[in-house]
Amino acid sequence: MLLEGKVAVVTGGGRGIGRAIAKRFSAEGAAVLIASRTEAELRNVAREIELARGRSAWLKADVSREADCVRIISAAEDRLGAVNILVNNAGDYGPVKPVEEISPEEWDRVISVHLRGAFLLTRLVLPGMYQRKSGAILNISSLSAKAAYPWGSPYTAAKAGMLGLTRVTAAEAARRGVRVNAICPGPVTETKMSLDLGNALAARLRISPEIQPQQFLEGILQGRGQTADEIAAAAAFLASDQASAITGQSLNVDGGAAFY
Numbered sequence: 363m364l365l366e367g368k369v370a371v372v373t374g375g376g377r378g379i380g381r382a383i384a385k386r387f388s389a390e391g392a393a394v395l396i397a398s399r400t401e402a403e404l405r406n407v408a409r410e411i412e413l414a415r416g417r418s419a420w421l422k423a424d425v426s427r428e429a430d431c432v433r434i435i436s437a438a439e440d441r442l443g444a445v446n447i448l449v450n451n452a453g454d455y456g457p458v459k460p461v462e463e464i465s466p467e468e469w470d471r472v473i474s475v476h477l478r479g480a481f482l483l484t485r486l487v488l489p490g491m492y493q494r495k496s497g498a499i500l501n502i503s504s505l506s507a508k509a510a511y512p513w514g515s516p517y518t519a520a521k522a523g524m525l526g527l528t529r530v531t532a533a534e535a536a537r538r539g540v541r542v543n544a545i546c547p548g549p550v551t552e553t554k555m556s557l558d559l560g561n562a563l564a565a566r567l568r569i570s571p572e573i574q575p576q577q578f579l580e581g582i583l584q585g586r587g588q589t590a591d592e593i594a595a596a597a598a599f600l601a602s603d604q605a606s607a608i609t610g611q612s613l614n615v616d617g618g619a620a621f622y
């Protein structure tokens with residue numbers, strides 16, 4: 363198993379990509395703490411892990427709040443042990459509007475969930491990882507960080523910021539035993555965020571929500587979206603010792619959509 367004996371924190375682990383990552387990590391031998399704002403979803407995923415004989419814990423928390431991030435890491439340490447792996451996955455798309463229609467409050471909220479949340483949790487886990495001279499941090503960025511799509515400037519700025527955070531943290535941590543990488547998924551069409559976004563884009567483009575993703579997916583080499591499980595498989599690899607020489611990278615898991 364790739365992650366035997368490891369303790370992982372996966373934010374946004376209540377559904378979608380985070381749920382798939384939590385379940386995959388557990389199947390690979392990790393004990394996993396999942397955190398998000400919806401208790402019922404967290405309970406469900408924890409039960410799924412338990413039924414598969416895995417070890418997990420959950421915590422209701424908002425990653426944009428510093429105090430909640432402190433609670434996430436303390437809960438993981440108290441209930442599961444020292445944190446070996448952090449996956450900054452929590453987030454939503456935010457306003458589907460042009461730049462000039464986005465309020466400063468909307469901008470700040472999206473940046474604070476994706477980028478500030480990743481920063482807050484990273485700064486909390488690093489001292490322990492440095493002490494143990496080992497650890498892996500994964501930031502779930504997006505194809506949006508590498509492409510130009512209209513109507514999501516705070517999301518794209520946050521995701522591009524996460525790539526900068528990934529590289530600088532990797533530079534600081536590389537000789538202290540800690541690896542920091544990012545994954546840039548393409549469209550994972552099964553998730554709530556993706557479905558909500560598809561509906562909002564279809565409304566803006568005045569096309570049906572069924573046609574909207576098809577047009578987008580045709581521009582990808584594989585001609586399809588990715589599954590949450592495909593993102594989770596890449597996450598398990600990058601978090602594992604199999605990726606021991608990989609740090610500071612952003613891995614596109616996008617079926618061939620971006621090429622840098």
Ligand SMILES: NC(=O)c1ccc[n+]([C@@H]2O[C@H](COP(=O)([O-])OP(=O)(O)OC[C@H]3O[C@@H](n4cnc5c(N)ncnc54)[C@H](OP(=O)(O)O)[C@@H]3O)[C@@H](O)[C@H]2O)c1
Pocket residue numbers: 373374375376377378379380397398399400403423424425426450451452453454455475502503504505546547548549550551553554555556
């Ligand atoms: N789906 C895609 O096509 C796609 C593509 C590229 C990147 N991504 C990225 O992948 C990640 C997961 O997205 P997804 O598609 O799996 O969406 P999703 O199914 O909507 O899941 C998002 C998760 O993040 C949690 N979350 C949102 N805001 C939070 C907050 N402030 N504090 C704590 N948890 C929060 C949500 O739970 P609560 O709402 O209950 O808090 C949920 O568990 C996101 O970072 C997204 O940007 C997705």
